Amino acid sequence: MKFFSIRYCAVIALSAIGILTAKADDDFGLWTEVEVEKSLPHNFDLSFEGEFRTEDCMKQVDRFGATLSLGYKISKFMKVKVGYAMIYSYYPTERKEKYMDIAQDVDDEYKEYYWEGYNITDSYWSLRHRFKADVTFDKKFFKCIKVSLRERYQYTHRPEMEVYRLKYRYVRTPLPEGGFLDELRPGYPESDPDVKHEKNTHYLRSRLEIEWDKKKCDWGPFVSFELYNDLQNSMDMDEYKIMAGTSYKISKNHRVKLSYLFNHNIEDSAGENRHVIVLGYTYKF
Numbered sequence: 001m002k003f004f005s006i007r008y009c010a011v012i013a014l015s016a017i018g019i020l021t022a023k024a025d026d027d028f029g030l031w032t033e034v035e036v037e038k039s040l041p042h043n044f045d046l047s048f049e050g051e052f053r054t055e056d057c058m059k060q061v062d063r064f065g066a067t068l069s070l071g072y073k074i075s076k077f078m079k080v081k082v083g084y085a086m087i088y089s090y091y092p093t094e095r096k097e098k099y100m101d102i103a104q105d106v107d108d109e110y111k112e113y114y115w116e117g118y119n120i121t122d123s124y125w126s127l128r129h130r131f132k133a134d135v136t137f138d139k140k141f142f143k144c145i146k147v148s149l150r151e152r153y154q155y156t157h158r159p160e161m162e163v164y165r166l167k168y169r170y171v172r173t174p175l176p177e178g179g180f181l182d183e184l185r186p187g188y189p190e191s192d193p194d195v196k197h198e199k200n201t202h203y204l205r206s207r208l209e210i211e212w213d214k215k216k217c218d219w220g221p222f223v224s225f226e227l228y229n230d231l232q233n234s235m236d237m238d239e240y241k242i243m244a245g246t247s248y249k250i251s252k253n254h255r256v257k258l259s260y261l262f263n264h265n266i267e268d269s270a271g272e273n274r275h276v277i278v279l280g281y282t283y284k285f
C-alpha cells in the first residue's frame with residue numbers, strides 16, 4: 001500500500017510539472033473518450049469508441065470521431081488489433097500574405113515594396129478516414145507492475161475539398177514622410193475556392209507504458225511515452241506525447257480514467273505544445 005501511494009504521488013507530480021512549465025503561448029484542451037468493448041469467443045474482442053476534443057483553452061471544438069476495432073489475443077503476452085476511424089477535424093480561419101515575383105537583381109531591402117496583399121481562407125471542417133493496425137506486447141513484473149510496448153501502423157486519408165476564400169490585393173505607394181499607403185485594387189476582394197487536395201499519411205506510432213496492475217486494487221496509475229514516426233519521410237519523428245494518470249475500476253464492467261497529456265509537435269515550425277486533460281470511460285461485457 002505504501003508503494004502504491006508513492007507511485008500515485010509520482011503521477012500527480014509529473015502532471016504538476018507539465019502544468020507549471022507551460023509557456024504562455026501553449027494550448028490547453030480537454031479530451032473525452034467513451035469506449036464499449038465486447039468479449040467474443042476464441043480470444044477475440046470488438047470495441048467501439050467515441051471521442052470529443054477541444055482546444056484554444058477549451059473554447060473551440062478541435063475534433064470528434066468514432067472508431068470500430070477488432071482485437072485478437074495471440075498469447076498471454078501478445079495482442080493484435082485492427083480498426084477504422086472516421087474523424088472530423090476543425091481548421092481555423094487562415095491568413096496568408098502574398099508577394100509579387102521579384103527580379104533577381106533587386107536587393108533584399110526593397111522586397112517589402114512588392115507586397116501585394118493577402119488571402120483569407122474561412123474556417124472549415126475536414127473529414128478524415130483512418131485505418132490502424134496494432135501489435136502490443138506486455139509483461140508483468142513483481143506481480144504488480146505491467147510494462148507494455150505497442151507498435152501501431154496508422155494510415156490516414158483526407159479527401160479533396162474546396163473551401164471559401166477571399167483575395168485582397170493592394171497598390172502600395174511609399175509616402176514621403178515614411179511608411180506606405182495601401183489602396184485596394186479595383187475588383188477586390190475577389191472570391192475563389194481554395195482547393196485542399198487529398199492527402200495521405202503513413203505513421204508508425206510507438207508507445208511504451210508502465211502501469212500499476214495489482215490484483216484486488218481498483219486504482220491503476222500509469223505513465224506512457226509515445227513517438228510519431230513519418231514512414232514517408234525516412235522515419236522522421238514529427239511529434240511525441242507524454243501521459244500520466246490513473247484509471248479506477250468502479251465495478252467488474254465499468255472503469256473511468258483521468259490523465260494529463262503533454263503533446264509536442266516537432267513538425268510545426270513554432271514547436272507547438274499542447275496540455276490536455278483526458279477523461280475516459282470504458283464499459284466491458
